Amino acid sequence: MIRISDLVISYRTGRGTINAVDGLSIGIPDGCIVGVAGESGCGKSTLMKAVYGDIVSPMSLTGGSIDYGFSDRNGKPVTSATVTRQWFRTLSYIPQSSMNSLNPVIRIREQFIDFPGIDSNKKRVLEQAREYIQKLGLPVEAIDSYPHQLSGGMRQRMMIALATFFQPQLIIADEPTTALDVVVQKEILLLLMELQEQMGNSILIVSHDMGVHYQVTKRMLIMYAAKAVEYGDTDSVFNKPLHPYTRMLIGSLPTIGDDRARHGIPGSPPSLWGDLHGCRFADRCPLATERCRNEEPPLVEHKPEHFAACHFAGQELTKMEGGKWQ
Amino acid sequence: MAVILKTQDLNKVYRLGGFIRGTRIQALDNVNLSVESDRPVIIAVVGESGSGKTTLAKTLLRLEIPTSGSATVYDKLVAGKGAEHLHKSFLRLVQPIFQNPFEAFSRYRPVDSYLRETAIRVAGHDPSQAQDAVANALESVGLEYRDVVGKYTNQFSGGELQRVSVARALIPEPSLIIADEPVSMIDASRRMIIINLFRKLRDEAGRSFLYITHDLATAYYISDFIAVMKKGKVVEFGEAQKVMSDPQHDYTKLLLDSIPTIRSRWRTRSAA
Numbered sequence: 001m002i003r004i005s006d007l008v009i010s011y012r013t014g015r016g017t018i019n020a021v022d023g024l025s026i027g028i029p030d031g032c033i034v035g036v037a038g039e040s041g042c043g044k045s046t047l048m049k050a051v052y053g054d055i056v057s058p059m060s061l062t063g064g065s066i067d068y069g070f071s072d073r074n075g076k077p078v079t080s081a082t083v084t085r086q087w088f089r090t091l092s093y094i095p096q097s098s099m100n101s102l103n104p105v106i107r108i109r110e111q112f113i114d115f116p117g118i119d120s121n122k123k124r125v126l127e128q129a130r131e132y133i134q135k136l137g138l139p140v141e142a143i144d145s146y147p148h149q150l151s152g153g154m155r156q157r158m159m160i161a162l163a164t165f166f167q168p169q170l171i172i173a174d175e176p177t178t179a180l181d182v183v184v185q186k187e188i189l190l191l192l193m194e195l196q197e198q199m200g201n202s203i204l205i206v207s208h209d210m211g212v213h214y215q216v217t218k219r220m221l222i223m224y225a226a227k228a229v230e231y232g233d234t235d236s237v238f239n240k241p242l243h244p245y246t247r248m249l250i251g252s253l254p255t256i257g258d259d260r261a262r263h264g265i266p267g268s269p270p271s272l273w274g275d276l277h278g279c280r281f282a283d284r285c286p287l288a289t290e291r292c293r294n295e296e297p298p299l300v301e302h303k304p305e306h307f308a309a310c311h312f313a314g315q316e317l318t319k320m321e322g323g324k325w326q
Numbered sequence: 327m328a329v330i331l332k333t334q335d336l337n338k339v340y341r342l343g344g345f346i347r348g349t350r351i352q353a354l355d356n357v358n359l360s361v362e363s364d365r366p367v368i369i370a371v372v373g374e375s376g377s378g379k380t381t382l383a384k385t386l387l388r389l390e391i392p393t394s395g396s397a398t399v400y401d402k403l404v405a406g407k408g409a410e411h412l413h414k415s416f417l418r419l420v421q422p423i424f425q426n427p428f429e430a431f432s433r434y435r436p437v438d439s440y441l442r443e444t445a446i447r448v449a450g451h452d453p454s455q456a457q458d459a460v461a462n463a464l465e466s467v468g469l470e471y472r473d474v475v476g477k478y479t480n481q482f483s484g485g486e487l488q489r490v491s492v493a494r495a496l497i498p499e500p501s502l503i504i505a506d507e508p509v510s511m512i513d514a515s516r517r518m519i520i521i522n523l524f525r526k527l528r529d530e531a532g533r534s535f536l537y538i539t540h541d542l543a544t545a546y547y548i549s550d551f552i553a554v555m556k557k558g559k560v561v562e563f564g565e566a567q568k569v570m571s572d573p574q575h576d577y578t579k580l581l582l583d584s585i586p587t588i589r590s591r592w593r594t595r596s597a598a
Binding site: 039040152180181182183184185186189190193194197208209210211212214215216238245248249250252253254255256257261262263264265266268 | 375484485486513515521522543544547571585589
């Protein structure tokens with residue numbers, strides 16, 4: 001279990017500091033695929049970076065902590081300060097753009113053995129790598145090629161191979177399929193799901209496509225303006241969303257075979273520079289009252305394992321019908 | 327019945343590499359489309375990356391010259407032999423909306439200057455009346471002139487700026503608007519605002535759209551016709567409802583099967 005408690009991540013800029021993740025607390029159970037969704041700029045990539053331990057200036061961990069729940073070689077628990085030493089071993093990362101992540105001027109096989117502290121017998125490692133990529137549906141020659149010789153889907157498979165080669169306990173995937181078309185996207189996502197089933201590790205996946213989240217994840221975290229607004233079991237979040245933002249977001253998705261009118265959510269998230277008080281969604285929310293504007297709703301458990309940060313969690317959005325707020 | 331869009335044996339070949347050892351890429355391979363309707367329509371073009379959808383858009387926008395073949399919009403020639411010397415009349419016939427509004431407008435100029443120039447130079451308005459034309463166009467996309475004037479791109483959200491670029495395209499009152507992936511850069515919560523706007527402009531302002539996308543769900547939601555492209559060929563074309571509910575071509579079936587829906591889940595090999 002990975003416990004994130006009261007995490008505050010800020011960026012230092014010329015204008016002052018800004019909290020891109022502002023007091024987020026969730027627990028990620030072992031062997032679970034957790035999806036993270038939200039608008040651009042809501043802090044989802046910052047959260048991913050923080051969990052991965054890639055905290056470099058101007059970004060800093062200003063408050064709270066991440067308890068990874070696994071220990072390093074000496075038996076000491078891993079913390080945010082030491083997590084970088086676990087990269088690729090117990091913790092790995094699948095980035096969005098595989099072309100920009102693989103080194104374009106060396107062959108992929110060199111990138112497989114380019115880890116610090118790897119088995120000194122490089123030949124043996126390479127043998128295992130060849131076997132491994134075949135299991136992932138790649139031709140064995142692919143490992144001897146340069147990244148530009150492979151298609152986008154093959155490169156993304158190669159990134160997954162690199163990220164899962166050492167069977168890490170946690171994989172962080174930041175929009176792993178955004179650059180791919182739907183047919184390849186499905187293959188890649190199914191591959192990730194199968195690997196997760198075999199290895200039983202945890203995956204944190206960011207996507208802006210709610211359909212991807214529904215297909216892949218067991219749990220969903222919905223973020224809005226640097227805050228967690230809803231966290232729970234994926235089925236429960238999709239079928240009975242508690243927070244109005246989640247509801248309106250899911251309600252806005254068009255589906256093939258369904259001709260009902262869909263509406264977007266008007267307005268935009270508040271600027272994180274502003275004076276933020278009360279619920280950050282209040283300006284766009286059809287249910288907002290004076291209380292919402294003044295009192296910030298905490299993330300509380302409304303149903304078992306289903307959290308939401310709303311004073312009116314689960315209340316029907318009657319105003320929403322007929323598109324009055326549109 | 328008006329022929330809104332017609333292409334005849336449209337081909338486009340890109341040459342890559344050197345003169346002797348170069349390779350040819352057939353981006354459009356004998357594309358024959360004919361869309362007839364007596365009212366404005368939204369035509370969706372879907373397909374994987376590299377299928378030629380953007381090349382088709384660029385050809386219709388005269389940003390690419392076809393290798394052979396021709397295309398007409400409302401019976402006016404826009405691409406092919408004889409279409410070399412069109413200018414202003416063409417800009418009043420077809421207008422584009424691009425994928426990323428932050429790249430479509432320079433960040434060193436206020437965005438309303440683009441709208442004003444379009445009104446004067448393309449639509450032919452008198453400078454004194456340009457402001458009214460701009461204000462009207464902005465109003466039809468749900469924005470107010472005073473909220474836009476003097477602002478730079480960084481002062482807008484992606485959705486707002488995309489609406490500004492829709493407004494810009496509306497100023498010359500074109501018959502066909504070509505929108506190349508207009509919502510892929512926009513947050514899911516505001517995507518439907520743009521999509522519904524296209525529908526409203528079709529019904530109320532009488533504009534036809536060529537909507538290029540890889541998102542089949544939104545294509546189903548707004549389009550009247552749909553063309554499925556693969557490797558430069560149109561593999562299936564027809565009324566959107568019909569194509570989506572009863573796909574004939576294997577590739578269309580594969581595409582439809584690959585969409586991550588929120589209705590039913592995929593099965594992994596081990597679960598199956």
